[in-house]
Amino acid sequence: xxxxxxxxxxxxxxxxxxxxGDLTTCMAMSxxxxxxxxxxxxxxxxxxxxxxxxxxxxxxxxxGISQRMLTLTLRNLERDGLVTRTVxxxxxxxxxxxxxxxxxxxxxxxxxxxxxxxxxxxxxxRARSRFDAAQ
Amino acid sequence: xxxxxxxxxxxxxxxxxxxxGDLTTCMAMSxxxxxxxxxxxxxxxxxxxxxxxxxxxxxxxxxGISQRMLTLTLRNLERDGLVTRTVxxxxxxxxxxxxxxxxxxxxxxxxxxxxxxxxxxxxxxRARSRFDAAQ
DNA sequence: CAGGATCCAAATAGATACTG
DNA sequence: CAGTATCTATTTGGATCCTG
Numbered sequence: 001x002x003x004x005x006x007x008x009x010x011x012x013x014x015x016x017x018x019x020x021g022d023l024t025t026c027m028a029m030s031x032x033x034x035x036x037x038x039x040x041x042x043x044x045x046x047x048x049x050x051x052x053x054x055x056x057x058x059x060x061x062x063x064g065i066s067q068r069m070l071t072l073t074l075r076n077l078e079r080d081g082l083v084t085r086t087v088x089x090x091x092x093x094x095x096x097x098x099x100x101x102x103x104x105x106x107x108x109x110x111x112x113x114x115x116x117x118x119x120x121x122x123x124x125x126r127a128r129s130r131f132d133a134a135q
Numbered sequence: 136x137x138x139x140x141x142x143x144x145x146x147x148x149x150x151x152x153x154x155x156g157d158l159t160t161c162m163a164m165s166x167x168x169x170x171x172x173x174x175x176x177x178x179x180x181x182x183x184x185x186x187x188x189x190x191x192x193x194x195x196x197x198x199g200i201s202q203r204m205l206t207l208t209l210r211n212l213e214r215d216g217l218v219t220r221t222v223x224x225x226x227x228x229x230x231x232x233x234x235x236x237x238x239x240x241x242x243x244x245x246x247x248x249x250x251x252x253x254x255x256x257x258x259x260x261r262a263r264s265r266f267d268a269a270q
Numbered sequence: 271c272a273g274g275a276t277c278c279a280a281a282t283a284g285a286t287a288c289t290g
Numbered sequence: 291c292a293g294t295a296t297c298t299a300t301t302t303g304g305a306t307c308c309t310g
Contacts, residue, residue: 029177031259032252037172039283042164055292066284071293081262092291093290102258109247116244117167123237124166127216174303190272201304206273227271228310 035080040065040073042110045099048083049107052098082106170215175200175208177245180234183218184242187233217241 036042043062047053053061059070074097077083082103088094099107171177178197182188188196194205209232212218217238223229234242 029249029252030174031256032248033172033177034174035259037168039165039168042168042172046164059292067293068285069283072283079263079266080259081266082259087292090291091290093293095292102255102262105255106251109244109251112244112247113167114164116241117164120237120240121166124170124215124217127237128214131214131216194272202273203305204303207303222272225271226310228273230272 035076035082036106036110038073040069041077042113044070044073044077045082045103045106045110046114048097048099048103049110052096055095055097058097077103170211170217171241171245173208175204176212177248179205179208179212180217180238180241180245181249183232183234183238184245187231190230190232193232212238 036045040062043065044058047058047061055070055074058074059065059067062070065073074083074085078085081100084098084100086096086098088096171180175197178200179193182193182196190205190209193209194200194202197205200208209218209220213220216235219233219235221231221233223231
């Protein structure tokens with residue numbers, strides 16, 4: 001809704017040239033999905049899209065996430081260069097997380113997906129009920 | 136997406152108050168990600184974005200997918216109303232899969248993600264190496 | 271050809287306890 | 291506060307065999 005959408009000139013590699021040209025893209029895609037397609041990453045990125053947040057703020061704002069999973073999710077996002085982790089050597093400790101520039105570029109696509117979810121969630125729900133009833 | 140049926144969406148405890156309406160979207164988002172964020176769904180949808188395909192065509196075009204996973208993935212996509220399954224009573228059997236209208240609407244967001252993956256795959260790769268080296 | 275059924279290995283997630 | 295460390299439960303995914 002608010003974020004900039006990256007210009008998108010590229011069509012799908014559906015009609016792949018028979019070369020292996022977009023195998024790399026497939027792999028990259030698979031990779032990306034393994035990263036942001038997990039249970040919590042998108043939620044975290046979305047949250048950080050609103051600005052820097054501390055660990056406990058994230059934990060409170062993401063309903064249902066366990067401490068462990070938040071830690072792991074943040075670690076992985078940091079590893080992939082999507083999130084920065086800043087430790088302030090105070091007592092009690094304070095650690096702040098923020099999106100990197102790379103992380104910010106993800107917000108566009110995520111928003112697109114978010115919008116889709118918002119628009120078609122009920123369609124899926126209904127399709128599911130119909131399908132289940134038919135069994 | 137298991138041997139049994141469920142693949143239930145994540146249940147988020149809904150706060151009574153709000154006014155933010157954010158939680159519903161969160162639930163829907165969680166839902167969507169559980170569907171299309173799995174290991175193969177996006178690949179299958181992408182493939183079907185190019186038009187109707189038979190089971191074995193899909194299997195060949197999606198490197199590394201097992202028969203079982205393709206079956207399960209297609210079943211779930213069908214259940215969610217994203218894909219249609221058409222059986223032709225011939226011998227040997229022919230089964231064709233295609234996107235529904237709902238499924239087609241997913242292609243936009245998926246393309247956005249795809250483009251992102253294409254554009255930033257190397258960045259992630261490099262960030263990862265750097266992070267791992269720093270440990 | 272397009273799967274269904276089983277079995278098993280691996281990856282993920284949650285709960286709990288502990289720490290600087 | 292912001293984590294680690296463990297242990298366990300659940301979910302996945304793959305291999306293999308079987309069928310109309």
